[in-house]
Amino acid sequence: MAEYETFEHDVLVIGAGGAGLRAAIEASAAGVSVGLVCKSLLGKAHTVMAEGGIAAALANVDDRDNWKVHFADTMRGGQYVNNWRMAELHAKEAPDRVRELEAWGAVFDRTKDGRILQRNFGGHKYPRLAHVGDRTGLEMIRTLQDHGVHQGIDVHMERTILTLLKQDGRIVGAFGYDRERGRFLVFRAKAIVLATGGIGRAYKITSNSWEYTGDGHALGYRAGAELIDMEFVQFHPTGMVWPPSVCGILVTEGVRGEGGTLTNKEGRRFMFDSVPENYRAQTADNEEEGWLYCQGDKNARRPPELLTRDHIARCIVREIKEGRGSPHGGVFLDIAWIGKKIPNAAEHIKKKLPSMYHQFKQLADIDITEEPMEVGPTTHYMMGGIRVDSDTQMSRVPGLFAAGECAAGINGANRLGGNSLSDLLVFGKRAGEFAAKFAKENQHGAINTTEIENVAREALRPFEQREGENPYTLQGDLQETMQDNVGIVRTEAEMKSQLEHLRKLWEQASRVGVSGNREFNPGWHTALDLKNLLTVSEAITRAALERKESRGAQFREDYPEKDERFAKVNTIISQAADGSIQVRLEPVPEMPDYLKTIIEEMK
Amino acid sequence: MNATFKIWRGDANNGAFREYTTEISEGMVVLDAVHDIQRTQATDLACRWNCKAGKCGSCSAEVNGMPKLMCMTRMSDLPLDRPITIEPIKAFPVLKDLITDVSWNFQVKKKIKPFKPRPPDAPDGTWRMQQEDIDRVQEFRKCIECFLCQDVCHVLRDHQMHDRFIGPRFLIYAAALEMHPLDTEDRVEELREAHGIGYCNITKCCTKVCPEEIQITDNGIIPLKERVVDDYYDPLGWIWRGRKKRVKG
Numbered sequence: 049m050a051e052y053e054t055f056e057h058d059v060l061v062i063g064a065g066g067a068g069l070r071a072a073i074e075a076s077a078a079g080v081s082v083g084l085v086c087k088s089l090l091g092k093a094h095t096v097m098a099e100g101g102i103a104a105a106l107a108n109v110d111d112r113d114n115w116k117v118h119f120a121d122t123m124r125g126g127q128y129v130n131n132w133r134m135a136e137l138h139a140k141e142a143p144d145r146v147r148e149l150e151a152w153g154a155v156f157d158r159t160k161d162g163r164i165l166q167r168n169f170g171g172h173k174y175p176r177l178a179h180v181g182d183r184t185g186l187e188m189i190r191t192l193q194d195h196g197v198h199q200g201i202d203v204h205m206e207r208t209i210l211t212l213l214k215q216d217g218r219i220v221g222a223f224g225y226d227r228e229r230g231r232f233l234v235f236r237a238k239a240i241v242l243a244t245g246g247i248g249r250a251y252k253i254t255s256n257s258w259e260y261t262g263d264g265h266a267l268g269y270r271a272g273a274e275l276i277d278m279e280f281v282q283f284h285p286t287g288m289v290w291p292p293s294v295c296g297i298l299v300t301e302g303v304r305g306e307g308g309t310l311t312n313k314e315g316r317r318f319m320f321d322s323v324p325e326n327y328r329a330q331t332a333d334n335e336e337e338g339w340l341y342c343q344g345d346k347n348a349r350r351p352p353e354l355l356t357r358d359h360i361a362r363c364i365v366r367e368i369k370e371g372r373g374s375p376h377g378g379v380f381l382d383i384a385w386i387g388k389k390i391p392n393a394a395e396h397i398k399k400k401l402p403s404m405y406h407q408f409k410q411l412a413d414i415d416i417t418e419e420p421m422e423v424g425p426t427t428h429y430m431m432g433g434i435r436v437d438s439d440t441q442m443s444r445v446p447g448l449f450a451a452g453e454c455a456a457g458i459n460g461a462n463r464l465g466g467n468s469l470s471d472l473l474v475f476g477k478r479a480g481e482f483a484a485k486f487a488k489e490n491q492h493g494a495i496n497t498t499e500i501e502n503v504a505r506e507a508l509r510p511f512e513q514r515e516g517e518n519p520y521t522l523q524g525d526l527q528e529t530m531q532d533n534v535g536i537v538r539t540e541a542e543m544k545s546q547l548e549h550l551r552k553l554w555e556q557a558s559r560v561g562v563s564g565n566r567e568f569n570p571g572w573h574t575a576l577d578l579k580n581l582l583t584v585s586e587a588i589t590r591a592a593l594e595r596k597e598s599r600g601a602q603f604r605e606d607y608p609e610k611d612e613r614f615a616k617v618n619t620i621i622s623q624a625a626d627g628s629i630q631v632r633l634e635p636v637p638e639m640p641d642y643l644k645t646i647i648e649e650m651k
Numbered sequence: 652m653n654a655t656f657k658i659w660r661g662d663a664n665n666g667a668f669r670e671y672t673t674e675i676s677e678g679m680v681v682l683d684a685v686h687d688i689q690r691t692q693a694t695d696l697a698c699r700w701n702c703k704a705g706k707c708g709s710c711s712a713e714v715n716g717m718p719k720l721m722c723m724t725r726m727s728d729l730p731l732d733r734p735i736t737i738e739p740i741k742a743f744p745v746l747k748d749l750i751t752d753v754s755w756n757f758q759v760k761k762k763i764k765p766f767k768p769r770p771p772d773a774p775d776g777t778w779r780m781q782q783e784d785i786d787r788v789q790e791f792r793k794c795i796e797c798f799l800c801q802d803v804c805h806v807l808r809d810h811q812m813h814d815r816f817i818g819p820r821f822l823i824y825a826a827a828l829e830m831h832p833l834d835t836e837d838r839v840e841e842l843r844e845a846h847g848i849g850y851c852n853i854t855k856c857c858t859k860v861c862p863e864e865i866q867i868t869d870n871g872i873i874p875l876k877e878r879v880v881d882d883y884y885d886p887l888g889w890i891w892r893g894r895k896k897r898v899k900g
Contacts, residue, residue, distance in 0.1 A: 158782040411680070568750055570689060570698070
């Protein structure tokens with residue numbers, strides 16, 4: 049018999065980044081007991097790394113902004129396969145969620161008249177991102193964390209969930225372990241919110257930390273929820289490329305928002321050469337106009353460096369492939385040039401982009417106020433995830449909710465920068481609210497001890513095969529092959545070979561072995577995370593094969609154009625009765641006329 | 652090129668330095684070396700990390716005796732002619748290898764009175780603040796909670812007065828609240844009594860190790876100490892407090 053400790057909460061939130069914290073706060077405020085499980089220490093989740101800002105149509109800097117423009121921008125950025133209802137709710141509710149943070153103590157940068165300052169970002173028509181220098185995520189997570197701890201939320205730090213528990217089709221709890229001692233834990237709960245973030249560790253070059261192994265995606269999938277849009281993995285155009293050990297670390301889009309330019313080795317601003325048709329009307333056609341936009345000139349259009357991330361990442365890859373890249377295999381991102389335009393540019397850069405200054409100075413010996421950075425695409429964000437009801441965030445499994453990056457719908461084929469932090473707040477709140485409601489209407493269920501025994505036995509197996517496969521080697525192999533075969537540029541042949549390779553990795557993963565004991569053993573933790581990484585990797589590959597076109601973050605070399613047949617469908621992934629991964633296409637829900645009108649008006 | 656490391660391995664009961672050698676490449680940081688060792692030689696070597704970019708404050712350790720974020724410490728800045736020592740921070744109990752039990756910090760924070768804003772300035776429920784009035788608070792809010800300042804504070808590290816003193820991290824946290832233009836709470840009494848601000852004798856060790864370069868002592872602790880002094884040791888202040896509840900500055 050496996051020994052385990054049992055906890056009981058009305059609502060259990062798994063994941064303590066922005067979405068999880070916001071959900072926990074809302075559920076707790078609704079009067080139910082809340083447990084919050086963090087994989088790391090509280091306050092260290094990936095939200096802390098978000099840099100640029102929170103997108104919300106506050107209209108503090110440009111009074112032409114409103115929810116309709118934000119909605120239209122989000123849909124255009126997502127190539128219209130977004131869930132329109134989520135995009136609508138998000139655009140409408142984001143401003144209140146930002147103001148709420150201020151009421152909880154957040155200290156955003158200010159406009160001259162003392163309101164929350166907003167900055168330019170890719171794909172947003174007007175300056176829309178509420179920010180604090182380039183450490184907005186830290187401000188957000190700290191504000192939520194400090195507000196939340198006074199609400200009586202039970203925080204379970206450094207614990208990982210292995211499986212969700214169900215009874216008669218409904219969620220009744222979760223089973224996991226604490227990292228510190230390796231003891232098993234049972235959480236009984238009437239409702240569960242998954243808020244585990246992304247899948248970035250499935251790729252070699254990534255801005256994501258060790259935690260982002262697709263836990264929520266895989267837990268939800270195995271519990272019977274559907275995954276949608278899994279082919280859409282966002283490669284952020286600007287990650288560090290040199291030195292090798294920092295490759296993939298994020299360079300905020302805020303650099304471009306402040307006037308930073310992308311150039312190739314010939315010194316050419318190559319983004320001017322490739323403005324997509326649907327953005328031409330709102331993009332500057334000369335350098336001066338682009339600069340004036342960054343300076344707040346309302347008559348100027350935005351520079352092509354502020355096009356959407358999917359497009360810029362592909363242009364950068366093209367420049368590198370065609371031999372116009374920088375010495376270390378990237379392109380140049382230059383903010384120092386603004387010294388020609390404004391006095392005290394160095395001070396201005398340090399003030400607006402302090403952590404970028406610090407990061408390059410300390411890790412790459414580059415002073416960004418004097419010389420350009422070298423950047424290239426890095427795996428950054430997962431548009432795909434658990435399919436949820438747009439208003440309640442509940443999956444098709446009763447009692448199982450999801451919010452933030454591990455849920456899907458709002459971003460479609462490509463997420464706009466800044467829409468992630470607002471998504472966390474808007475849908476974290478909604479998930480918490482409706483999970484609390486569900487918990488009030490339902491009782492605790494019974495825990496299936498046989499299932500727990502099985503999961504516990506499987507979790508301990510790596511200790512019985514100590515001479516087995518090295519978990520880090522397997523993870524590295526997966527990352528390398530996903531990067532090569534299901535990366536920014538995809539073909540059917542490569543993805544099919546990756547499916548074969550994944551089959552081999554699944555088999556090797558069953559023989560994974562670890563040394564040492566159960567106390568804080570990263571080798572063991574890596575071994576346990578493999579299953580989730582393999583599940584999401586297979587889901588990404590199968591969905592990407594199914595979408596035989598290029599749209600948003602998915603670029604198929606064998607189908608390089610958009611295809612009308614895929615213009616209004618989502619890929620849906622679910623687990624078949626025999627445990628295999630099923631993929632099918634489903635029409636995107638029909639948009640109501642009042643929203644169609646908005647999109648037409650904003651064209 | 653190879654480098655040799657002496658990494659502390661053990662738990663709360665016992666432990667010792669163990670030697671590892673690994674290859675060093677251009678631009679590497681100490682955390683990269685620890686990860687290489689973990690991948691190939693000691694899969695159960697415990698260390699915390701997340702962002703690997705100096706933003707989350709997870710990978711705090713003592714490198715050659717200096718409190719550092721391992722992810723921001725370049726190998727090229729360390730002498731490689733002798734072994735590089737890596738050991739856990741000292742102000743908190745060891746759990747395993749480079750990991751310490753920092754839960755005390757989370758308990759302390761919970762005891763500090765939370766943010767309490769004045770009523771909104773505008774009818775739409777928003778406030779107005781000037782940038783120059785929040786610069787100082789924003790400096791304090793850069794804190795990534797790496798707890799390196801707690802590690803070097805002699806009141807915690809040497810005298811283990813965790814029950815009487817909240818340490819520089821939470822003095823800065825309290826300062827960020829006290830100097831927040833919207834906050835109406837008064838934390839001066841608790842700073843003096845329960846939080847033990849008087850134990851700090853301004854040696855500035857905390858400021859020296861802060862990876863965010865927050866001027867912990869000069870900009871945070873000293874002004875807080877002045878508030879305590881104004882409230883408790885200024886005869887005019889006594890009379891003033893007797894007559895009227897303190898108005899925050």
